[in-house]
Amino acid sequence: MRSGFPYARAGQVIGLLGGSFDPPHEGHAHITREALKRFGLDRVWWLVSPGNPLKARGPAPVEDRMRAARALIRHPRVDVTDIEVRTGTRYTAETLEALLRLYPGVRFVWLMGADNLAQFHHWERWRWIMETVPVGVLARPGERISARMSVAARVFGASRLKGQRARLLGQTEAPAWAFQNLPMMEVSSSAIRAAGDWVPSV
Numbered sequence: 001m002r003s004g005f006p007y008a009r010a011g012q013v014i015g016l017l018g019g020s021f022d023p024p025h026e027g028h029a030h031i032t033r034e035a036l037k038r039f040g041l042d043r044v045w046w047l048v049s050p051g052n053p054l055k056a057r058g059p060a061p062v063e064d065r066m067r068a069a070r071a072l073i074r075h076p077r078v079d080v081t082d083i084e085v086r087t088g089t090r091y092t093a094e095t096l097e098a099l100l101r102l103y104p105g106v107r108f109v110w111l112m113g114a115d116n117l118a119q120f121h122h123w124e125r126w127r128w129i130m131e132t133v134p135v136g137v138l139a140r141p142g143e144r145i146s147a148r149m150s151v152a153a154r155v156f157g158a159s160r161l162k163g164q165r166a167r168l169l170g171q172t173e174a175p176a177w178a179f180q181n182l183p184m185m186e187v188s189s190s191a192i193r194a195a196g197d198w199v200p201s202v
Contacts, residue, residue: 002086002102004082004086005081005083005086005102006045006079006081006083008043008103008106009105009106010104010105010106011105011106011107012042012043012106012107013040013041013042013043013107013108013109013170013171014041014042014043014044014045014103014106014107014108014109015032015035015036015039015041015043015044015045015108015109015110015111015136015170016044016045016047016095016096016099016108016109016110016111017031017032017035017044017045017046017047017111017112018046018047018049018084018092018095018110018112019046019047019048019049020048020049020059020065021046021048021049021065021068021069022059022060022065023060023065023068024046024065024068024069024072024073025072026072028046028069028072028073029072029073029075030182031111031113031138031182032044032046032073032075032078032111033075034138034180034182035111035136035138036077036078038136038166038167038178038180039109039111039136039166039167039169039170039178039180040167040168040169040170040171041077041109041170042077042170043077043078043079044077044078044079044111045078045079045080045081045083046069046073046078046079046080046081047081047083047084047095048062048065048066048069048080048081048082048084048085049084049090050062050084050085050090062082062085066080066082083095083098083099087102091123091124091125092110092123092124092129093123093124093125093126093128093129094124096108096110096129096132096133100132107170107171108133109133109134109135109136109169109170110129110133110134110135110136111135111136111137111138112135112136112137112138113137113138113139114137114138114139114144114146114147114179115146115147116137117137117147117150117152117153117179118146118147118150119150120150120151120152121150121151121152121155126152127155130152130155130156130159130174130175130177131174131175132174133174134169134170134172134174134175134176134177134178135174135176135177135178136166136169136177136178136180137177137178137179137180138180138182139179139180139181139182144181147179148179153179156175156177159174159175159176159177160176160177160178160179161176161177161178162178165178166178166179166180
């Protein structure tokens, strides 16, 4: 594997948690730990993005966000990465294509909060994503009903793994997705920024 990319061997199940992490917070760490337990994952990679194509405002420098993320999530099965910077990809579909080329035989699971599932049909090539990798959805406060009624949830309703079957997500061929309700933390990156508690270097 090229320098700067995390190691994974064929057959491993890697969960991918993408986002700006601007800033990273305990909510990110919480859903990561739960995803490892609930979806049968070997590892989780945080994909700290250069910027979110759906957001007009640019994030803090990626180096600051990477540093803060590594300080927050000190877990032996979690890697903080700048894969999207290294591959030059911005959209999830492009990133997945690059990872599937770089890691033949590795099984990837895309992880997202329920708020993302609610508007997933606005993502670039969202159907291709669902048909290419399993998707693990972790419920966040106030988003459970809208996520379950979302376009993506309806279109791929027959592909949902319910209850204990969610633990088989990483071994299930796409399309496959699972929705897990969690005791969630009421914390968000936007609230931290608004409170002035995130001051990256300039």
